[in-house]
Amino acid sequence: MAPPNRHVRHDERIARPARRSLLAGVAALGALGAAGCSRVATASTAPGGDLLERLRAQGVVRLGIAGEIPFGYIDKDGQLTGEAPELARVIFKRLGVDKVQPVPTEFGSLIPGLNSQQFDVVAAGMYVTPERCEQVIFADPDYQMMDAFIVRKGNPKDLHNYQDAVKKKARFATGTGYAQIQHAVEAGYKEGDILIVPDQVAGLNAVEAGRVDVFAGTALTTREVVKKSAKAESTKPFAPLVDGKPQVDGGAFAFRPTETKLRDAFNVELRKLKKSGELFRILQPFGFTKAEMTDLTAKELCGG
Template sequence: MARPHANRSGTDNKSHRGFSRRSLLTGAVSLGAAGSLGMVGCSRVPGEGKVLGGSLLDTLRNQGSVKIGIASEPPFGYVGDDGQATGEAPAIARVIFKRLGIDEVTPVPVDFGALIPGLKARQFDVVSAGMYINPLRCEQVMFADPDYLMLDAFIVKKGNPHGIKTYADVKKKGLKLASGKAYAQIDYAKAAGISDVLVLPDQVAGLDAVAQGRVDAFAGTRITVKSAVAGSGRVSATEPFQPVMDGKPAYGAGGFAFRLSEKNFRDAFNKELLKLKANDYQELLKIVGPFGFSKADMTDLTAKELCG
């Protein structure tokens, strides 16, 4: 989730905020046969880590469709009841790709940990999942500028009986914490000295674990947590807070990821994204507002700054 860079504790929203939303993807991921998208019109595939201009955008324009990788995580990106991609990132993608001359957007749902491997294997053309931008991921993929900046929160039992506000509280009180697979919150917890974090598939599993008393809290982004607990009488969401790593704020800013070989594609996308951010983010907020994002989540931070 990339953008605003405001220290939510009161500093200006445009000040720099840090790096991560979910931990860097690790481990090999088995994928099906790579799709043909991205291969057509390419005379060669660049070596690992090599950045070239790329001709994928022209190919996608000619065929009129683009495949986006999503991780089935509301409200960032998921498949709706109608079978279409929805959420903050797919909604932005649909607008921008249309302006780039690509009318059809096809979702490819995968596990979050399979997004970068799937992109590199050409299973889809772009990651559209609100992925946190950080230096380690920037070594593997090329990011557009972030479209949001996010604080953390916890799912806790109704009324927050343990008074949990931060990771330090979890550590100090010896409580049991869970988070989602490949979430950056796992790293935040470990930085606070919490060595044993139960890793669950997603926030829905986290809600159940808290409600059943298997853990005392589930860590996620403030918008993921808020979405999960909506309408639940069993659990609550804590107030959003700024996570810290190594004594410094760890800012979660998310954006779209592209293969390193497709700089032209990324640049064209980024140009349209910056247009959406113009005039105090008015157009962008119209797109992402229905998914719970507000002006406080906007940012003018760049991918270059986040990649370090």
């Protein structure tokens, strides 16, 4: 759902509820889960953290999610799903934690919520960025992603990257907290000239209504959200320029800085899933392609 600001977060099924109803559904499910497990993990004091042991004892891990398709959301049957929750179920089961419980919040509140003990891990497809790496520790990415645009059918302004959009003075929009804000600013937009909308559905609506010429998001979210649109299409994926170089982003689970043991154990299981091909089988139903599987590491994306 990342982005250094994202989101990217960021999946899509088109016959989807609005973002507000998604968050409401997640909240309801989270409340039900909380009723069955009132014990909340607190900060670890042992070197490397002892959260994994405590989660095993509790039998449940609390996932911070942002109600974003396809990264973590409530489906039409009221069930928690998305690439991150489904992956979390598999990995935490292997780690001896049988249940996952959603804790809904806005994307921009995920890191503060994690560090203030509101949940145990961020499971929201969050992009790994140097800025975020100063606040949390990341598992290695479970996917990589390029950007793409939503434009009017036929792409009348011939927009294929941020430089095109700046050159042609395209009216530009992206989502709240999305990494694409920074990508656009780096290309030459003033942040105050960017229309910020709640998510990719609102972005599609803005393009279809002619309020903007382009909406920027992840390649996955843009291609999924336009599938049933008669007025808009998505462009081919492209790598935005960051510090003058093409940037491919990666999304990952985030942990509190003290919980290195949990993060490391998570990484061990994640690598097994990558090697066996099971990771792709988990993510494919949410629109991910083999080209979006990755061997990127958190260390690379953190800049260290």
